[in-house]
Amino acid sequence: MYQFNFHSPKNIDDAINIYNSCEDPKFLAGGMTLLASMKQRLIAPSDLIDLRAINNLSEIILNKNTIKIGALCSHYKIASNNIIASKINKMIKLASGIGDPAVRNMGTIGGSLANSDPAADWPAAILALKCNIITNNRSISSNEIFTNMFETCLDESEIITELDIEIPEFFNYVKFPNPASRYAIVGVAIAKYENKVSVAISGASHTPFIAKELSEALTLNFSNNIPLKTIPSDGLNQDIHATSEYRANLIDVLTKDALKAY
Amino acid sequence: MHEISIKITINGKTYEKNIKPNLLLIDFLRDEIGLTGSHIGCDTSQCGACMVLHNDSGIKACSILVAQLNDKKITTIEHLQKNDVLHPMQEAFRNNHGLQCGFCTPGMIISAISLVKENNNPNEEEIRKYLEGNLCRCTGYQNIVKSIEEGANKMRELGDI
Numbered sequence A: 001m002y003q004f005n006f007h008s009p010k011n012i013d014d015a016i017n018i019y020n021s022c023e024d025p026k027f028l029a030g031g032m033t034l035l036a037s038m039k040q041r042l043i044a045p046s047d048l049i050d051l052r053a054i055n056n057l058s059e060i061i062l063n064k065n066t067i068k069i070g071a072l073c074s075h076y077k078i079a080s081n082n083i084i085a086s087k088i089n090k091m092i093k094l095a096s097g098i099g100d101p102a103v104r105n106m107g108t109i110g111g112s113l114a115n116s117d118p119a120a121d122w123p124a125a126i127l128a129l130k131c132n133i134i135t136n137n138r139s140i141s142s143n144e145i146f147t148n149m150f151e152t153c154l155d156e157s158e159i160i161t162e163l164d165i166e167i168p169e170f171f172n173y174v175k176f177p178n179p180a181s182r183y184a185i186v187g188v189a190i191a192k193y194e195n196k197v198s199v200a201i202s203g204a205s206h207t208p209f210i211a212k213e214l215s216e217a218l219t220l221n222f223s224n225n226i227p228l229k230t231i232p233s234d235g236l237n238q239d240i241h242a243t244s245e246y247r248a249n250l251i252d253v254l255t256k257d258a259l260k261a262y
Numbered sequence B: 001m002h003e004i005s006i007k008i009t010i011n012g013k014t015y016e017k018n019i020k021p022n023l024l025l026i027d028f029l030r031d032e033i034g035l036t037g038s039h040i041g042c043d044t045s046q047c048g049a050c051m052v053l054h055n056d057s058g059i060k061a062c063s064i065l066v067a068q069l070n071d072k073k074i075t076t077i078e079h080l081q082k083n084d085v086l087h088p089m090q091e092a093f094r095n096n097h098g099l100q101c102g103f104c105t106p107g108m109i110i111s112a113i114s115l116v117k118e119n120n121n122p123n124e125e126e127i128r129k130y131l132e133g134n135l136c137r138c139t140g141y142q143n144i145v146k147s148i149e150e151g152a153n154k155m156r157e158l159g160d161i
């Protein structure tokens, strides 16, 4: 790992001031992605700004029909939280299916969104849910945040502070995990609200995306009788783990699987 | 680059030091204070050979900076045995032939203790799932699972949960 300076600010304003005064800084949350890339010398920030000493970024709060999840909540914390268990129960399964227990102890939901890995689990779930991503200076709707592979619409010095999720009538996320890393070869998230259903897909393309036809069909008729092959395999990811045709088929299979819990 | 001063307690002993910010916990343990029980088995955070306990939870010492652990306490495999008596989880690995070459074993034992602290009566399926982040190239896992079943029972009997 190359050398860098390390800062642990106690509040958001300090974190941003430090950011603005450094040459090529990066925010650090759980480090499960960032430190791994630094160890491999894929990136070499001049400064790391640790967000974990900032208060109030790791709370989970229920407000009537929404749940606020602090950006610094670890996957483990979410997986063992009672509010999540009672209001969006299948999120427990999602959070406890990320990586392994040690990764879940450190890795955070905010880090996962900011990192925008197409094969990660939270991005697809957040995309399917009605959710606002709150940062230090604005609120971003979940369908605007992911712009490209490992890219988001966040400004460089912007910090995600919390997610504000409208509690759905039904939610599920099912993935076909890579057996080594547990990242999704394909994952399907379904969120049903009174008048709208969204199906979001991870692992299959360069960003998580909404499966439009599936979402529309399920909005009209929320049943296991879904239209098949609505997503053409051309353009889907193709690698040593799975062909694009295989991924296209998995989308149908996993969507049906996810609906079984309804 | 600026060195930073940190205070970290490892196995009950407190170290106050100036360190380079890019010092990983595993390198601190192995190279600076001579605790070579935690191993390095990969550079992708996947093998678990480096695991240590932080607040009774297993973390990967290869994927955390000492700088992130200011004022924190860490327990390594070296500190499980008390007064020459093995920790019940260590004893269980010994009784059940839960290791062959032993390279993965410190991480397996730390991970197993972390599991029992979360769930004091894990069944076989839960044990196997929990070991997702611990790779063993020798045993085929059968005896590791048996060891953890026995170790968990003993820890429960002793009220160490």
Ligand SMILES: Cc1cc2nc3c(=O)[nH]c(=O)nc-3n(C[C@H](O)[C@H](O)[C@H](O)COP(=O)(O)OP(=O)(O)OC[C@H]3O[C@@H](n4cnc5c(N)ncnc54)[C@H](O)[C@@H]3O)c2cc1C
Pocket: A026, A027, A028, A029, A030, A031, A032, A033, A034, A035, A036, A051, A071, A072, A097, A098, A099, A100, A103, A106, A107, A108, A109, A110, A111, A112, A114, A115, A117, A119, A120, A121, A122, A158, A159, A160, A161, A181, A182, A183, A184, B044, B045, B046
């Ligand atoms: C072995 C292994 C297996 C894994 N398996 C899975 C898996 O199955 N599914 C899955 O989804 N993920 C998986 N991950 C990734 C894991 O979930 C990471 O925790 C996550 O992607 C990044 O979160 P972090 O808190 O560790 O972020 P960090 O690594 O600290 O940061 C990642 C990036 O996000 C930025 N960032 C972090 N927090 C914020 C914030 N609040 N505001 C703005 N920017 C921020 C950082 O600057 C950095 O660029 C795995 C990781 C490992 C090592």
Ligand code: FES
Pocket: B039, B040, B041, B042, B043, B044, B045, B046, B047, B048, B049, B050, B051, B060, B061, B062, B063
């Ligand atoms: S050395 Fe492999 S996970 Fe830490």
Ligand code: FES
Pocket: B098, B099, B100, B101, B102, B103, B104, B105, B135, B136, B137, B138, B139
């Ligand atoms: S005993 Fe050799 S790697 Fe597990």
